[in-house]
Amino acid sequence: MKQGLDQTQTRIGSIMIKLPEDVSQAPSLEIAADRLGQILGLQKPAPLDATQRALDNPLYARALLTARKMPAVLWQLLVAPETVNIAPLAGIERKPPPASNLQIMAKAAAATLKWGAEGLKHAEPWVIERRLAACSRCEFQTEAPDTLIYRGAKVVVGKDAKICEQCDCLTNTKAALAIEHCPAKDLANPELSRWQEPWVDTAKLSKWPWR
Structure with missing residues (x-):
């Protein structure tokens, strides 16, 4: 669990992204899943594999938090994250080509x-x-x-x-x-x-x- 927590922060440019501390600092994966489920508005704990992915991948965590009010997208992120383009949900924007x-x-x-x-x-x-x-x-x-x-x-x-x-x-x-x-x-x-x-x-x- 500790190894996953150490990877919950990363930088996109100069902006720090992280999970809420009550999730990232939970004493066990099960407790983190329960707290993540509450944050996402689920009626049960978040799936363990999705919770671990959120701990290991801050962009995926950001996408989950962004999709809280989009049930269909949120469910797809939880059960089949590889089918979702998380970049827009994670706030990643393409840079336009430099102007002449x-x-x-x-x-x-x-x-x-x-x-x-x-x-x-x-x-x-x-x-x-x-x-x-x-x-x-x-x-x-x-x-x-x-x-x-x-x-x-x-x-x-x-x-x-x-x-x-x-x-x-x-x-x-x-x-x-x-x-x-x-x-x-x-x-x-x-x-x-x-x-x-x-x-x-x-x-x-x-x-x-x-x-």
């Missing part, structure tokens, strides 16, 4: 027109602080590449400029704008973004800055 310099410059031009029409509306300071804190913990934040468009941006925002790999935005600039949205869903609650704001499908929005 031309695409990024076009987005920047659209941003200029949009900002000129509506004016720059900054988010509240506490909102900016919360957003930037979330970005700093997110696996999608990375160093701005050494390309012409980002070299110019570094002159404005500083040499330590970071971008979001999901949208190619400069994170400290994007986080400061009231109209902006984080494109990545929160791993624990897909109705929220990583900024802990209501998630919006940014692909369906009109030409907001940097998109």
